[in-house]
Amino acid sequence: MNVDAGSRRRMRGWGVFAAVAVAAGVLLVRWLAPDPWLTIQDFAQGPDAAAPSCSWPVHLEKANPDQAGLIRCYLRAIVHHSTSELRTAVRARDDDGPTGFSAADFAHTQDVNSGTATVTVVDNDVDSADATVVIRYADGVRQELDIHLANPSSPDSWRFWDVGTYPSDPNDQPGVSVSTP
Numbered sequence: 001m002n003v004d005a006g007s008r009r010r011m012r013g014w015g016v017f018a019a020v021a022v023a024a025g026v027l028l029v030r031w032l033a034p035d036p037w038l039t040i041q042d043f044a045q046g047p048d049a050a051a052p053s054c055s056w057p058v059h060l061e062k063a064n065p066d067q068a069g070l071i072r073c074y075l076r077a078i079v080h081h082s083t084s085e086l087r088t089a090v091r092a093r094d095d096d097g098p099t100g101f102s103a104a105d106f107a108h109t110q111d112v113n114s115g116t117a118t119v120t121v122v123d124n125d126v127d128s129a130d131a132t133v134v135i136r137y138a139d140g141v142r143q144e145l146d147i148h149l150a151n152p153s154s155p156d157s158w159r160f161w162d163v164g165t166y167p168s169d170p171n172d173q174p175g176v177s178v179s180t181p
Contacts, residue, residue, distance in 0.1 A: 052088040063121040070147065070158045071119050071133060078105075079112045091150045091159045098164020105163055114139035121147075133160075 053069035056076040060068050070089055077085035083101050091097030111117075115138025124130040129149035136142050151157040 054085075054088075057116045059116060059118040061118065061120040062123070063119065066156045067121050067131070067133075067147065067158050070160070071121075071135075074145075074160060074163075075112050075117065075135075078109055081106050081109060086163065089160050090164050091161070095150055097159075098166055100165045101163075102165050105165075108135075108137065108141065108143060111137035111139055111141045111143075131158075 052073040054073035054076045056072040056079075058068075058072060058075060060071065063071060073085065074089040077083075077089060086101055086105065093099065117138060118136045120134045120136075122132045122134060124132070129152060131147050133145045133147055134142070135145070145163065146161045147158050148161050149155070149157050150159040
């Protein structure tokens with residue numbers, strides 16, 4: 001079979017067209033679903049691998065973006081008195097998280113409603129996976145909570161540690177000593 005020069009040029013043109021079409025398809029998928037690999041990684045790393053992100057007005061000091069999202073979710077959950085929203089701000093049940101929430105967990109509802117709170121995150125000098133959240137509500141009430149990385153392999157997994165009710169006191173774990181005066 002004899003192929004003329006025009007046929008070769010047309011075949012080469014189709015090859016270039018196909019390569020450009022595949023590249024455009026990959027870019028389109030990447031644009032429409034920007035982080036499918038991160039989603040797969042978060043799923044594989046467990047329920048607490050991803051950072052919660054909520055919208056709530058707050059003045060933040062020394063908080064990274066993941067901590068800021070967590071704090072906003074906490075404040076919004078308190079105002080809405082929503083256990084499902086509060087669940088996103090604490091460790092998952094599968095990760096030794098709380099089994100429920102009591103009225104004490106929502107004690108600051110009126111304080112959050114009093115105006116924009118100022119929140120300062122104080123990093124632990126010894127452990128970078130641990131920090132204290134100091135909340136100063138507009139009505140003058142002050143609250144301190146602990147946050148920790150729930151999943152050490154995920155820098156996005158900040159969760160509140162001292163919110164919620166547990167089947168047993170978390171301080172009763174072996175190796176943890178609690179002294180009383």
